[in-house]
Amino acid sequence: MPPRSYVSPARSAAAAETRERVIEAASRTLREGESIARFSLDTVAKAAGVTRLTVYNQFGSRRGLLEAVFDEIARHGGLHQLADAMAMADPRAALDRMVEIFCGFWSRDSAVGRLHDAMATDPEFAEAVRERNERRRRGVTALIDRIAGKGVSPLARKDAVDLVFALTSYPTFASLSAGRSRDEVCRLVQRACHAALANLSDPSS
Amino acid sequence: MPPRSYVSPARSAAAAETRERVIEAASRTLREGESIARFSLDTVAKAAGVTRLTVYNQFGSRRGLLEAVFDEIARHGGLHQLADAMAMADPRAALDRMVEIFCGFWSRDSAVGRLHDAMATDPEFAEAVRERNERRRRGVTALIDRIAGKGVSPLARKDAVDLVFALTSYPTFASLSAGRSRDEVCRLVQRACHAALANLSDPSS
């Protein structure tokens, strides 16, 4: 006879609570450690007050944990504001707003940078991050299509999209952040995006 | 009595030869493997036909080997042409040439990208790479100072320098390389740099 499975509200709630605790401890470890190299399951488990095996039970692997942290950060990172930005009447203002939102996202939690570092050592995790980044690309593409109008060649559009995509990426943000506040970086990226868009009207130079 | 040390031309030549062989095998491994994660000293040693201990004798550590590979690539990457570029009369043309040289450098050897990935897991190696990147920054700074002339504020210069620095970085190059030839990326980055420089004359928008 098959073992009768049953649901347990109190226990699944407790499980969800420990899961949250582990994710919290993991992102804290990422934030405080100076490098992704120190990010071991042992450290995280101890920080969360559980066993390393519990982490495996909940997330399956190191990558699973990293992806869970990534999801958590994306949920609380303010990216939901993108919907409002995309709905703005003026597409150029929408792009400015988009830059603002992403600057906020990149700067809010230093764990974001560590997660980008994790892409180097884990190809599958890199793929997961890349997929989520495609959302940013789609947003940029939609806005630039609205800005460009009809008379602009597809190649010029692709150039503009890829440039703005690169300018709003985390590596660019991190590079420009040396010696600048979040707002200063934001304004600088906005100006650079405007300049990249200028080529849409005047593709000569 | 102290042991009498003596030099041995034939033997140091042989040592240099194996050293070269290990570096060659290491960069080949970086180029062929799909990720830095597979880059182990064991693999490299086997590919070079030596023992893992020989690698330690020559390079001291994994990071030592990576730095040696980095040096090798920098030597044969065409960066010596930068001196000629910097000596050009027209600083804008010099900047174009600089972009060209770096696009060539980033694209010549796919191992460059893997080395950038290694920065994530090895903070000290990251520092070594960063130091060498400062040479690019100094070049950009010198050119922009010549382009800007006297009437431009230091902050506007810093903005221009940091933007051009970010635009000529490896992450930007890698991002723009999807679906573009090396020359196309080069032209795109050059245009973006021109646009970033436009803010030097007109700091209003």
Place this chain on the structure above:
DNA sequence: GGATTGACTATACATTATGTATATCTAATT
């Protein structure tokens, strides 16, 4: 209340990688 079940724990083990220590081998140099 007693059996069962799910989350967590304890312990052990396999594997892979870096790095260190010691003794040995070999060919070039004195």
Place this chain on the structure above:
DNA sequence: AATTAGATATACATAATGTATAGTCAATCC
């Protein structure tokens, strides 16, 4: 012929990921 530098062979320490197995404890079901 003795010495020496470079390379090897072998062994060991450490740390990290991941798997396997048995055990604990409280919540749930009958």
